[in-house]
Amino acid sequence: MLTAENETKAALPDFFDPGYYINRELSWIYFNQRVLEESLRSELHPLLERVKFISIFSSNLDEYFMIRVAGIEDQYDAGVQERTVDGYTPAEQLEKIRRMVIHQLKLRNDCLYNDLMPAMQREGIEILRFSELPNTQKKSLRAYFHREIFPVLTPLAFDTGHPFPFMSNLSLNLAIELEDESTLARKFARVKVPSILPRLIPLNNIEGFPGSDHNCSVLQFIWLEDLIENNLGELFPQMRIIKSHLFRVIRNADIEIEEDEAGDLLETIEQGILSRRYGKVVRLDITPDMPLGIRKLLMKNLGVTQRNVYEIDGVLGMGALLDLLKIDRPELKDDPFVPHNPIEEEYGQNIFRAISTKDHLLYHPYDSFQPVVDLITKAATDPDVLSIKQTLYRVGSNSPVVKALMRAAEAGKQVAVLVELKARFDEENNIVWARALEDVGVHVCYGLPGLKIHAKLTMIVRREQQKLKHYLHLGTGNYNPATGKIYTDYSLFTTNEALANDVAELFNALTGYSKHTGYLKLLxxxxxxxxxxxxxxxxxxxxxxxxxxxxxxxxxxxxxxxxxxxxxxxxxxxxxxxxxxxxxxxxxxxxxxxxxxxxxxxxxxxxxxxxxxxxxxxxxxxxxxxxxxxxxxxxxxxxxxxxxxxxxxxxxxxxxxxxxxxxxxxxxxxxxxxxxxxxxxxxxxxxxxxxxxxxxxxxxxxxxxx
The missing domain is CATH 3.30.870.10 (Endonuclease Chain A)
Structure with missing residues (x-):
């Protein structure tokens, strides 16, 4: 007999149907499309903020290929045919990703070249091309090139006596066709555009350009690769430059750590960071006018197929456009704001009294991130504070939080810090801070095998009236004041004992051998x-x-x-x-x-x-x-x-x-x-x-x- 409960179950659809799900990788591309669309919304964003969204879109896409597409490529190479929850094989995902990305890159370029750059020019901000400059300015730039850029460049030949040069991840390069003037033999060389130099060179301080006399409202720039490309003769004397072609390489940058290799996690992560330079190439960006012969040469030696090659007209690697936000034109940027600091306004500098009085919830960046820093800073010097325990995921450079933890250890307090070395693309910062913390006596742990520590927790133990009291900061974001100004995140300050007990048990599990699983309040x-x-x-x-x-x-x-x-x-x-x-x-x-x-x-x-x-x-x-x-x-x-x-x-x-x-x-x-x-x-x-x-x-x- 069919019960009412069974009838309800029978009436429900099949929730495993692939048609009810969106592919994760394609959903991410839809997200990046929304980021790109912000650059088109002139009614909502000042001009340089719109340029910022072009940069963010481009940097997002680079990371997507380095991590997500690289993973699908590995599945494809391994012959994986298993379908995702939404019904796609790795090959089908790669095909759809390519089609969608090509469309988005066209939209991006249309926006930059047909909308934003003309708008910037009307505002007195110009990105010039070397070929369009008058001879007097070309001469000034050649002198600048010889003085500031030429010494940094290293031309690399490719022939029977010279192996194909290595191209590091995210490197921008020039493939150069040459002819020996004495033998008329054809040659091939590569010049890397050095990442240590600014991609956008400001021209206003160079003699012969507007502004060199400090009396000009027009700001002018030139792309570094454009300047190099038009002065290659200095690198190859007695050779005729036939043609040069820009290309850019993106490699697999995901660090994989086998558990049996992670005995010294610090050393393993350092090796992994270096290995990013050598990962498999997952995308090769070229300009449409690159000859077929050069294209095939690059594809063969970089180990890519046509699926990995993207023809992009114009600038390659537009993340550098973010540098334009350094221009001192406040009317072309978002209005600055000073975040609200409700704790300081009500309690002054006495943050412990504030948290003892009641729970406080802050919403950054509208509420200041400073109380988070103040809590750690005050705890470091407060004679009644006995210990500080904290998780660190992404703290950035020059971190006031880490410096406060170091001062606390130097003052004799018990300080334990869980540093997540595997925080992607923040590993180098975290390694530096981990070593600095260890040097002053902080108990530094690197987490559990196979598990990243992503939780945002601080626990401070303070002696008050002959009793120990726990002060907690629990957050949704990182202990990073820089991102605290641009990321929306919540911070909860509390002395709730039930929560404190759970947090203490979790820290014990992370730093020791505790296998506690009975958390009463914390998920x-x-x-x-x-x-x-x-x-x-x-x-x-x-x-x-x-x-x-x-x-x-x-x-x-x-x-x-x-x-x-x-x-x-x-x-x-x-x-x-x-x-x-x-x-x-x-x-x-x-x-x-x-x-x-x-x-x-x-x-x-x-x-x-x-x-x-x-x-x-x-x-x-x-x-x-x-x-x-x-x-x-x-x-x-x-x-x-x-x-x-x-x-x-x-x-x-x-x-x-x-x-x-x-x-x-x-x-x-x-x-x-x-x-x-x-x-x-x-x-x-x-x-x-x-x-x-x-x-x-x-x-x-x-x-x-x-």
């Missing part, structure tokens, strides 16, 4: 994060069936985990209203009848990088809120030490819920995902709501009112 990956998140999703389904008020809001960088997606689909089918704010990759398809009709997905791309993770469950009117470091991805749930921490203070919960509701209502900077997985700008007749601008406005009002 910890890979132990219980997925399990608890899915349980809370299912609980909303139960509430929805009781009272029709089930509601979930999730804000994250990426939603990939298929198990969690299936739980969200089931909750949607049971009437739960689900709002997903996903900045980047989202493998869930919203708005599919009878599958995800109650799910809405938006992505906000704006002045600040949306980086905070927040998970809100209505819970029948007694809401639960978790913040933390974990996105809903298999790597974050299974392969990293991540934390999601509960927020207990009702005022703080209401604050975050209000923040999320404002973002959900954004109809200016938010993109909405369509059921097929593509995105479109939100069309609304309602008054414009720009969430990031309103957060900035709120921060300014708070400063004014106090």
């Amino acid at each position: 910890v990956s890979p132990i219980n994060t997925r399990k608890r998140v899915i349980e809370m999703i299912e609980r909303e389904s139960a509430w929805s069936q009781k009272s029709e008020n089930g509601r979930i809001i999730m804000k994250m960088n990426a939603l990939v985990d298929a198990k969690t997606i299936r739980a969200l689909y089931k909750a949607s089918c049971k009437g739960v209203k689900i709002e997903l704010i996903v900045r980047g990759v989202c493998c869930l398809k919203p708005g599919i009848p009878d599958v995800s009709a109650n799910i809405r997905v938006i992505s906000v791309i704006g002045r600040f990088l949306e980086h905070s993770r927040a998970y809100y469950f209505h819970n029948g009117g007694d809401p639960e809120l978790y913040l933390g470091s974990a996105d809903i991805m298999p790597r974050n749930l299974d392969e990293r030490i991540e934390t999601l921490f509960p927020v207990f203070d009702n005022t703080c919960i209401s604050r975050v819920k209000s923040d999320l509701d404002l973002i959900i209502s954004d109809n200016v900077k938010a993109w909405i995902m369509n059921p097929e997985g593509t995105y479109s700008m939100i069309e609304s007749e309602a008054p414009p709501i720009n969430s990031q601008a309103l957060f900035l406005s709120r921060s300014s009002r708070n400063k004014t009112s106090i």
Whole structure:
């Protein structure tokens, strides 16, 4: 006999159907498309900020090839035929990626050359071509080349006596066809454009150009490779330069560490950083006019096929455009702002008293990151502080947080730091800081085999009135003041004992042999994060069936985990209203009848990088809120030490819920995902709501009112 429960199960669709999922790699390309689109929005961004988005798009794409495409290439080379959850083989993914990227590169170039560069020229900012300069200026530039650039260059021949020169990752190069003037023999050489020199050379301080007399409003630049290309004769005397051709190499840059090789993790990571220069080539950028013979020569010696070759007209490697933001033209940039510092305004310099009084929740960059630095700095010199324990993932260079930890150790306090050496592309900084910390007596640990430490935790133990008290900082972002000015992240300061007990147990597990798994308040990956998140999703389904008020809001960088997606689909089918704010990759398809009709997905791309993770469950009117470091991805749930921490203070919960509701209502900077997985700008007749601008406005009002 078919029970009611079985009837419900039978009525549910097959949530394993590949048609209900978006390919992770293609979803990322949609995300980078949204970044690119910001460069086109002249009504929302000042001119140089639009140029910035071109640079970010280009740098994002480089990293995508170095990591994600490189991984798919490895699968393809290994003959992997297994399909992803959305039904694609590695070969099919590579084909689609190539087609989409070629289209995006054309859009990028159209924007730069037909829109942004003419607009910059109208504002007195010019990027000149050597060939178009008058002879007097060419002469001045040749003198500059001989003085400043020529000594750094190393021409490398390729013939029977010279092996094919090595091309390092992200290197920009010139392939040069030559003819020996005495023998008329054809030659081939390569010159690397040195990365140690600025790509965009400012001309205003060079004699013969406007501004050399310090009295000119026009700013002029020339690309370094353009200057080198037009002065190659100095590198090859008695040779005729037939033609030179720019090309750029991108290699696999993912560091793989086998657990049995990681005895000395510090040394292993250092070797891995060096190996990035030698990884397999995954993309070869060339100009369309490169002759077939030179193209084949490069392809053969770099080990690539036509699939890896991208013809790009104009500049190769546009990440360098970010240098233009150094121009002192404030009217062409976003308005500066001073973040709100509510803790200092209410409690002055007494941050321990502030945290003892109540929980404090800050939303960076609208709220200042300085209280985070102040907490560590004060703890380093406070005679009542006994110990500091902290995780460090990306701290950047010249870190005030690390310097404070060093001072604390020098003052005799017990300092333990979990440094994640495998923080991709930040490994060198972290190695430097790890060694500096060890040199002053800090207990430095590098984490657990096979697991990155991505959690953002600080615990300070302080003696107060003959008792020990724990002060916690729990965050969604890194301990990096620089990114604290441009990434949106939450910081919670609390003395909650239950949370402190869990954090203490986690640090013991990370630094010692503790195998504690019974965390009462903290969600910890890979132990219980997925399990608890899915349980809370299912609980909303139960509430929805009781009272029709089930509601979930999730804000994250990426939603990939298929198990969690299936739980969200089931909750949607049971009437739960689900709002997903996903900045980047989202493998869930919203708005599919009878599958995800109650799910809405938006992505906000704006002045600040949306980086905070927040998970809100209505819970029948007694809401639960978790913040933390974990996105809903298999790597974050299974392969990293991540934390999601509960927020207990009702005022703080209401604050975050209000923040999320404002973002959900954004109809200016938010993109909405369509059921097929593509995105479109939100069309609304309602008054414009720009969430990031309103957060900035709120921060300014708070400063004014106090």
